[in-house]
Amino acid sequence: MSSTFDIVAKVITETSDVPMQNIKPDAHAIDDLGIDSLDFLDIVFALDKKFGIKIPLEAWTQEVNQGKASVEDYFVLKNLCARIDELVAAKSAP
């Protein structure tokens, strides 16, 4: 069974043409992989559908802008995957 990271990496490479070998858990989606904000929307759309969740991108962006979170908390891939796992778990919780 694919891990969350495997699924996220596949979505990134398919939607943004980033080579798979560049997609690593410590990679920053924007600074390292060169993904711009509109490409990131495409990725979020694909991830929303794949995992059956609604990634709260607007809230995350607001938290970063207000200094309540760092960009790395959401846009470094291993952290993005952890957030996705939390959202999936929350969806499944009774």
Add this chain to the structure above:
Amino acid sequence: MRLEYFELLDRIEEMDLEGGTIRIASTLPETSPVFDGHFPSFPILPGVLMLEVMNQSAGYLLYRRFKRERFVFLGGVKRAKFRRMVKPGAKLDVRAKITHDGSGFFVAETSLKVDGETAADAEIILIVQDFPTPEAKTALAERTDYIEAASSVTA
């Protein structure tokens, strides 16, 4: 319709804010500077304006869903096909359905029909944000009041 002013929606025929669907009726003018250039002696609606009227239909639905409090604009076009030429004076039947409700963005399937035939269809991404200024919010509300006034459907 005031084509050159990008006021492309004449009348709401159907609208379901929660269900995320809208149907708009618009009639192209017989003459316009747009047609003079596109093309001389063979006027047809440019594909980008077919896309724009579909975008505005989906955008208006979201604008109303957010009670005219948020700014909705085109963020991307995932797919668009322009299947038939559309001539001046044509009556457009434009439909949009929200297919994904994301955070700060929506995806819509849209179509434009003339005489029952699909002339164009597109899947688009719309972005929803706060208005850049209070003046912009007021101005857009004033410019779109006419759509409500012309329609038998109200939300």
